[in-house]
Amino acid sequence: MRNQIMRCASLLAVVAVAMAGCVPVVWQRVEANNRIEQNRAFTVELPEGWMRYAPVNGSLNVSTNKGEHVVKVTRVMITRDGPNLQRINVMRLDSKDAFPRIERGYSDGMLPSEAAELYIADIKATSTLENLTVLKNAPYSIAGKQGFEVHVKYKTEKGLAYERLTYGFGDAGGFYLLSLDAPSVYFFPLHREAFNRMVTSFRLGTTKA
Amino acid sequence: MRTIIFLLVVLGALLAGCQTVPQPQGLHYTMRESPEKVTPKTIVILPPRVDVMEMSAGGVQEKVPEWSQQASRNINDAIGEYARSRGTFRLVDLPKLTGSDLDRVDQHRALYDEVAWAGLVFPHYWPHKRERFDYTIGSGLKFLKQKTGADAALIVVGEDVVSTAGRKAVAVFGSILGMHVERGHSALTIGLVNLETGDVLWFDYRTSYADLDMRDANDAKKMVTNVFAALPATLATRKQ
Amino acid sequence: MKTAPLILGLALALSGCASAPVAPLSSTADVGTISPAEKRLWTEAMEFDDAMARSDRLYDDPAATQYVQSVMDRLYPELRGTVRVRIVKSPHLNAFALPNGSIYIHLGLLARLENEAQLATVLGHEAAHFTHKHGLRQRETVKSASAFATVTSVIGIPLIDVLATSSIYGYSRDLEREADQIGFERLVKAGYAPSESVKSFELLAAESKALDLKEPFFFSTHPRMQERIETYQELVAKQPATGRTGRIEFLAATRGVRLANLETDLSMDRYKSIILALEDHSRLAEYPPEASYYLGEALRKRGAQGDESQAEKAYRDAIGKAPSFAPSYRALGMLYMKRRDGTRAQNLLGKYLQLAPNAPDRDYVLQYYAELKREGKR
Numbered sequence: 001m002r003n004q005i006m007r008c009a010s011l012l013a014v015v016a017v018a019m020a021g022c023v024p025v026v027w028q029r030v031e032a033n034n035r036i037e038q039n040r041a042f043t044v045e046l047p048e049g050w051m052r053y054a055p056v057n058g059s060l061n062v063s064t065n066k067g068e069h070v071v072k073v074t075r076v077m078i079t080r081d082g083p084n085l086q087r088i089n090v091m092r093l094d095s096k097d098a099f100p101r102i103e104r105g106y107s108d109g110m111l112p113s114e115a116a117e118l119y120i121a122d123i124k125a126t127s128t129l130e131n132l133t134v135l136k137n138a139p140y141s142i143a144g145k146q147g148f149e150v151h152v153k154y155k156t157e158k159g160l161a162y163e164r165l166t167y168g169f170g171d172a173g174g175f176y177l178l179s180l181d182a183p184s185v186y187f188f189p190l191h192r193e194a195f196n197r198m199v200t201s202f203r204l205g206t207t208k209a
Numbered sequence: 210m211r212t213i214i215f216l217l218v219v220l221g222a223l224l225a226g227c228q229t230v231p232q233p234q235g236l237h238y239t240m241r242e243s244p245e246k247v248t249p250k251t252i253v254i255l256p257p258r259v260d261v262m263e264m265s266a267g268g269v270q271e272k273v274p275e276w277s278q279q280a281s282r283n284i285n286d287a288i289g290e291y292a293r294s295r296g297t298f299r300l301v302d303l304p305k306l307t308g309s310d311l312d313r314v315d316q317h318r319a320l321y322d323e324v325a326w327a328g329l330v331f332p333h334y335w336p337h338k339r340e341r342f343d344y345t346i347g348s349g350l351k352f353l354k355q356k357t358g359a360d361a362a363l364i365v366v367g368e369d370v371v372s373t374a375g376r377k378a379v380a381v382f383g384s385i386l387g388m389h390v391e392r393g394h395s396a397l398t399i400g401l402v403n404l405e406t407g408d409v410l411w412f413d414y415r416t417s418y419a420d421l422d423m424r425d426a427n428d429a430k431k432m433v434t435n436v437f438a439a440l441p442a443t444l445a446t447r448k449q
Numbered sequence: 450m451k452t453a454p455l456i457l458g459l460a461l462a463l464s465g466c467a468s469a470p471v472a473p474l475s476s477t478a479d480v481g482t483i484s485p486a487e488k489r490l491w492t493e494a495m496e497f498d499d500a501m502a503r504s505d506r507l508y509d510d511p512a513a514t515q516y517v518q519s520v521m522d523r524l525y526p527e528l529r530g531t532v533r534v535r536i537v538k539s540p541h542l543n544a545f546a547l548p549n550g551s552i553y554i555h556l557g558l559l560a561r562l563e564n565e566a567q568l569a570t571v572l573g574h575e576a577a578h579f580t581h582k583h584g585l586r587q588r589e590t591v592k593s594a595s596a597f598a599t600v601t602s603v604i605g606i607p608l609i610d611v612l613a614t615s616s617i618y619g620y621s622r623d624l625e626r627e628a629d630q631i632g633f634e635r636l637v638k639a640g641y642a643p644s645e646s647v648k649s650f651e652l653l654a655a656e657s658k659a660l661d662l663k664e665p666f667f668f669s670t671h672p673r674m675q676e677r678i679e680t681y682q683e684l685v686a687k688q689p690a691t692g693r694t695g696r697i698e699f700l701a702a703t704r705g706v707r708l709a710n711l712e713t714d715l716s717m718d719r720y721k722s723i724i725l726a727l728e729d730h731s732r733l734a735e736y737p738p739e740a741s742y743y744l745g746e747a748l749r750k751r752g753a754q755g756d757e758s759q760a761e762k763a764y765r766d767a768i769g770k771a772p773s774f775a776p777s778y779r780a781l782g783m784l785y786m787k788r789r790d791g792t793r794a795q796n797l798l799g800k801y802l803q804l805a806p807n808a809p810d811r812d813y814v815l816q817y818y819a820e821l822k823r824e825g826k827r
Contacts, residue, residue, distance in 0.1 A: 081327050081331070081338075084323050085324065156319075160322075
């Protein structure tokens with residue numbers, strides 16, 4: 001019996017290690033006492049009961065036509081049931097890395113419509129999203145900054161329809177994106193309100209307490 | 210579904226020795242708290258999809274349509290027989306659907322794949338999900354209640370990799386030299402979804418490396434029996 | 450003793466694939482006599498066709514599709530109805546054949562060709578992979594999941610391993626050479642100018658080099674590209690120089706295709722492709738008049754020295770030649786807005802809103818127009 005327990009424990013450890021590449025291990029449940037996400041870049045209120053993933057290393061691996069590259073990012077991602085069922089991302093990238101897949105940056109003076117255009121081109125650079133449908137692309141004001149609202153629909157390789165709603169803007173050397181990704185069926189309409197409340201609460205960050 | 214099958218095969222292989230009493234991979238909290246209220250009486254079975262692949266000596270896998278149809282039929286029949294002989298539920302077939310109804314079922318089947326994957330993975334990491342399994346695909350399949358009179362739907366996906374004689378010979382030769390050469394496996398996952406709420410009431414999977422071949426009706430019965438071994442008591446009158 | 454090669458050797462020996470001869474298809478009637486192994490590939494290919502038809506990935510232009518099909522039917526009249534060509538809504542330089550006779554050509558590739566003879570080169574080559582059953586012949590030696598992933602990443606729909614041996618990944622050298630030879634014979638038999646076959650490769654090689662493309666494309670890797678050019682040069686040298694190019698018919702039939710591809714390139718920020726296609730004025734003349742707008746947009750996006758004034762010129766050109774094409778007014782209006790020429794900007798943006806009251810970017814333009822109006826009153 002002891003051998004069996006040891007075998008089970010080591011097998012589960014192997015599973016955990018094996019899964020490490022698939023599932024991040026830095027998860028924290030959002031409760032009333034920790035629902036304000038505050039960092040150098042932004043402050044935002046997270047919905048209670050969701051799971052927050054805040055990686056220690058602030059970087060993002062991006063695949064481009066010329067290979068993989070890593071961009072610096074300040075990010076928080078939350079999900080309730082698993083990132084493939086819903087995920088909300090709030091992130092700040094350096095302006096030069098604003099559109100990493102097409103390797104273009106955001107520049108001061110860029111019109112919101114131009115930034116939206118590049119954002120859409122950036123997500124289309126992922127081949128499974130090449131044929132996405134733009135449902136809405138309009139100006140939007142967040143935290144007093146002029147930005148854009150882009151709502152797209154796409155299908156995965158398995159034919160499941162997803163929607164992504166993104167708000168984006170540029171400010172002081174950085175580019176900010178807030179997005180909700182979820183399957184069109186059931187999950188996207190379910191979480192839209194929670195996402196919009198988060199967007200309303202978004203403020204450009206102060207020094208971390 | 211291939212991703213989830215692959216993951217299940219890996220997990221199944223690793224965890225096969227751990228369980229003494231079959232526990233389902235997912236059991237909705239309502240099935241634990243008030244089974245008499247939520248246990249379905251009539252279940253519609255979505256046509257099982259079992260892919261049978263032939264693995265050549267060189268390790269190339271190729272789907273064989275006629276074998277896949279045979280295996281899917283065997284699994285369907287095995288589930289039907291289980292329902293008649295041991296289940297507490299009545300099983301009905303899905304009527305032929307077209308147009309937007311068919312699209313809706315396809316979308317929900319694809320959604321179930323994603324929900325089952327999340328239900329398999331994240332409760333391992335999140336205690337609150339383990340304690341209160343509440344995964345759902347939403348109420349989009351409610352229209353099937355009216356069409357079939359069913360309370361719930363069974364979603365069945367499987368995969369069977371069958372070796373050619375050449376592959377088996379390579380496997381034997383490989384094992385003599387101390388190398389593992391994959392010969393093939395069978396994997397079956399079955400999920401039960403409440404049509405009114407979309408709640409994933411129960412789901413489980415089994416894998417086998419014991420040369421089970423779902424093209425054979427008896428082997429298909431064995432796979433189904435293995436999966437249904439973890440069915441809640443309210444759905445099965447007796448277990449083997 | 451190295452065991453892996455032993456295992457592989459045994460695998461190949463036992464696979465039975467090594468040297469069984471495979472008869473090519475010579476007519477539609479042959480389809481009924483295909484082997485069980487071929488039937489499997491056929492079924493998988495049909496599932497892929499269904500998935501493509503259900504997806505949003507096919508270019509919906511019956512006239513263009515019919516035209517491309519007619520070129521194929523001229524090359525392979527005995528397989529009319531079996532070899533079916535579809536256009537994929539993608540800007541990549543790509544075409545591939547499935548074991549059931551389905552041929553897919555990407556919008557990007559179609560838009561880059563200059564005439565019907567070049568199109569016939571591509572189609573003739575692809576159909577040869579089908580008629581001579583290259584998918585079946587390469588089945589047992591197909592590479593593993595990396596090839597599969599490559600195909601999926603280009604078109605976004607999964608193909609099983611054996612179908613991944615399309616021209617995206619590349620057949621063996623011998624099979625490619627065979628397809629070149631057979632396709633070329635068909636090209637000549639159908640009366641096309643043989644020299645165009647080399648030009649089609651050279652054109653695409655030049656584009657790939659200029660754009661520094663690493664994506665998979667029709668002619669696989671660069672070293673093979675050179676070899677293929679040389680193969681065709683040898684074939685061409687043995688033929689008389691005469692034959693039709695079908696330039697006029699091709700340009701007329703692919704007008705919409707080329708415009709659609711410009712729109713796709715623009716939406717994906719592929720401004721370099723657009724500039725490459727249109728900076729040559731003789732090529733620009735082959736496009737509909739709206740194309741100047743796309744050139745303007747591409748120059749704006751490139752933003753190199755002198756590009757802004759060239760973009761202005763291109764927008765004016767588009768307005769002059771296609772006065773009811775709304776986007777040109779918006780583009781020029783926004784250029785003037787950035788130059789702080791409020792009056793001109795307002796007039797042009799107003800014209801845009803008049804011509805396209807339901808434009809998807811209407812809200813942006815209304816906002817800019819309102820801001821200009823406010824500034825004008827100060």
